[in-house]
Amino acid sequence: xxxxxxxxxxIVVEHLGVDADKVTDNASFIDxxxxxxxxxxxxxMAFEExxxxxxxxxxxxxxxxxxxxxxxxxxxx
Amino acid sequence: MFDLTGKAxxxxxxxxxxxxxxAKALHAAGATVGLxxxxxxxxxxxxxxxxxxxxxxxxxxxxxxxxxxxxxKAAEEAMGAxxxxxxxxxxxxxxxxxxxxxxxxxxVIAVNLTAAFRLSRACLRGMMKRRFGRIIGVTSIVxxxxxxxxxxYAASKAGMIGMSKSLAQEVASRGITVNCVAPGFIExxxxxxxxxxxxxxxxxxxxxxxxxxxEEIAAAALYLASDEAAYVTGQTLHVNGGMAMI
Numbered sequence: 001x002x003x004x005x006x007x008x009x010x011i012v013v014e015h016l017g018v019d020a021d022k023v024t025d026n027a028s029f030i031d032x033x034x035x036x037x038x039x040x041x042x043x044x045m046a047f048e049e050x051x052x053x054x055x056x057x058x059x060x061x062x063x064x065x066x067x068x069x070x071x072x073x074x075x076x077x
Numbered sequence: 078m079f080d081l082t083g084k085a086x087x088x089x090x091x092x093x094x095x096x097x098x099x100a101k102a103l104h105a106a107g108a109t110v111g112l113x114x115x116x117x118x119x120x121x122x123x124x125x126x127x128x129x130x131x132x133x134x135x136x137x138x139x140x141x142x143x144x145x146x147x148x149x150k151a152a153e154e155a156m157g158a159x160x161x162x163x164x165x166x167x168x169x170x171x172x173x174x175x176x177x178x179x180x181x182x183x184x185v186i187a188v189n190l191t192a193a194f195r196l197s198r199a200c201l202r203g204m205m206k207r208r209f210g211r212i213i214g215v216t217s218i219v220x221x222x223x224x225x226x227x228x229x230y231a232a233s234k235a236g237m238i239g240m241s242k243s244l245a246q247e248v249a250s251r252g253i254t255v256n257c258v259a260p261g262f263i264e265x266x267x268x269x270x271x272x273x274x275x276x277x278x279x280x281x282x283x284x285x286x287x288x289x290x291x292e293e294i295a296a297a298a299l300y301l302a303s304d305e306a307a308y309v310t311g312q313t314l315h316v317n318g319g320m321a322m323i
Binding site: 038041042045 | 202251
């Protein structure tokens with residue numbers, strides 16, 4: 001697992017209070033991990049802080065799964 | 078009671094009678110206050126009156142497109158955070174609807190409502206992270222009752238109430254409350270513009286038999302800013318001497 005993937009997953013575990021083994025690449029924040037819309041906004045804020053990047057609103061709207069987040073961050077770092 | 082030590086508060090329209098008193102009340106309760114308004118000289122005077130380290134002067138024109146975001150940033154830089162946001166800045170451009178110019182409508186909505194939204198949006202980010210926030214909108218009795226000659230002002234104040242209720246629902250789970258204070262007729266420059274004849278007609282409509290004082294609005298804002306009001310959100314606290322009981 002890449003460094004980015006590891007850090008993304010640990011943020012998700014911490015923020016949503018879910019078990020690490022549930023945070024798979026294809027897990028959807030809302031459908032699988034119990035996030036509400038405000039949680040997803042907070043996750044994006046946490047990613048921005050962790051990786052020092054800016055995630056514009058239109059990109060943030062497309063980040064639905066753990067893999068979406070990893071891919072975006074790896075492509076924009 | 079109502080200890081705000083360690084909290085940072087941004088008050089817009091602090092040059093006005095009500096805004097100035099709110100800033101004083103929050104400061105007296107221990108908060109660091111950021112004073113905003115268009116007239117830097119008046120803000121400096123208020124800052125000098127309050128004195129000490131816990132005061133910052135942050136002039137801004139909220140009618141400018143980048144005014145609200147710029148102010149939020151300046152406030153966070155000066156105070157390290159905005160824990161309490163008081164959207165108090167407001168102006169009137171009264172006219173009968175049939176005579177009201179587009180500019181009169183647009184200006185009032187821009188400063189009273191749009192700027193309040195943009196400032197709230199900008200400050201929410203930090204409040205979410207800190208799991209604490211107080212957003213207080215100074216609305217008006219006329220936002221609920223209406224008032225001839227004030228279609229623009231009443232719309233902006235009613236809009237603020239609806240906006241606050243929506244924001245309150247969005248962020249309640251994060252320790253952030255969003256409420257309004259709705260003054261009735263208060264002794265300020267805004268009501269000084271009323272003629273004696275207008276005031277004489279108004280008095281019988283106020284059961285308390287007098288106009289309110291800016292301090293009486295500040296006391297309501299102080300309560301809503303306090304830890305004690307943590308379970309109060311989406312509400313409008315009417316302070317109007319009984320003029321309208323809603």
